[in-house]
Amino acid sequence: MPHFLRKFLRVFRPLIHKDKKEILKYPEINLDDICGSKLGKGAVKECFRHKKYSDRCVKYADIEFSRQIVREINYFNYLRKKGVQSDCVPKFYGAFRCKDKIGFIQECFLAKEDGGCFDSVCPLAKVANQIELHNKVQQKLDDLKSELITKNIIALDLHGSNIIFVSKNNIHRTVIIDGLGTQEAVPLPQLFRPLGRLKIERNWKRFLRVYPQFSK
Ligand SMILES: Nc1ncnc2c1ncn2[C@@H]1O[C@H](COP(=O)(O)OP(=O)(O)O)[C@@H](O)[C@H]1O
Ligand SMILES: [Mg+2]
Numbered sequence: 001m002p003h004f005l006r007k008f009l010r011v012f013r014p015l016i017h018k019d020k021k022e023i024l025k026y027p028e029i030n031l032d033d034i035c036g037s038k039l040g041k042g043a044v045k046e047c048f049r050h051k052k053y054s055d056r057c058v059k060y061a062d063i064e065f066s067r068q069i070v071r072e073i074n075y076f077n078y079l080r081k082k083g084v085q086s087d088c089v090p091k092f093y094g095a096f097r098c099k100d101k102i103g104f105i106q107e108c109f110l111a112k113e114d115g116g117c118f119d120s121v122c123p124l125a126k127v128a129n130q131i132e133l134h135n136k137v138q139q140k141l142d143d144l145k146s147e148l149i150t151k152n153i154i155a156l157d158l159h160g161s162n163i164i165f166v167s168k169n170n171i172h173r174t175v176i177i178d179g180l181g182t183q184e185a186v187p188l189p190q191l192f193r194p195l196g197r198l199k200i201e202r203n204w205k206r207f208l209r210v211y212p213q214f215s216k
Helices: 003-025 063-082 131-151 193-210
Strands: 035-041 046-050 056-062 092-098 101-107 120-123 163-168 171-176
Touching: 003 063, 056 063, 056 092, 063 092, 063 101, 131 163, 131 171, 131 193
Parallel strands: none
Antiparallel strands: 035 046, 046 056, 056 101, 092 101, 120 163, 163 171
């Protein structure tokens, strides 16, 4: 085995095993028991309606993407443990594993007309270029950024289909449906607020490069 590969494995094997141990703690389920029809597919995960609860969805990916999924699951558990509650984070209902997949159940953002429980659901990508909505969207995004900083919530992958605007009984929420958590093996931005803030500001700048109309 080449030297660099041995070195790589020495550093990363414990992390890989750490994930494996983590995954074994998740309850084993049968996907057919909980998955209804498909809601969407991203680069990593597929998302389905929950068969039993119209306000929940089931998200899973192949086990080869376990690093990302375990990171997301750990982050939801971390927020719960710390008592961080925010309207911009979907409610989390636990992780699961099955043969070659791992996933979790989270709050589902689906409009009533599609069988969900929200009066309206709209991804940022759909409204970002509607001039007449610019001020409203700008305000919502400003509020979202303040919320992330105040509660030190780290979102790695901010973009037009991960940020959605929903409303129910005239209560409006801006939600980040994907990409929450930190990548670092030692999650310093999670533990130290000033580092968290730097990371949030950096990710926000990256996000505004795609949506310069909201950089004021
Ligand atoms: N909580 C949710 N409620 C409703 N639809 C969702 C939800 N989460 C994801 N989806 C749908 O599934 C797609 C893929 O999910 P996502 O979490 O973004 O996966 P990936 O990590 O692969 O990007 C989304 O683009 C969206 O259409
Ligand atoms: Mg996504």
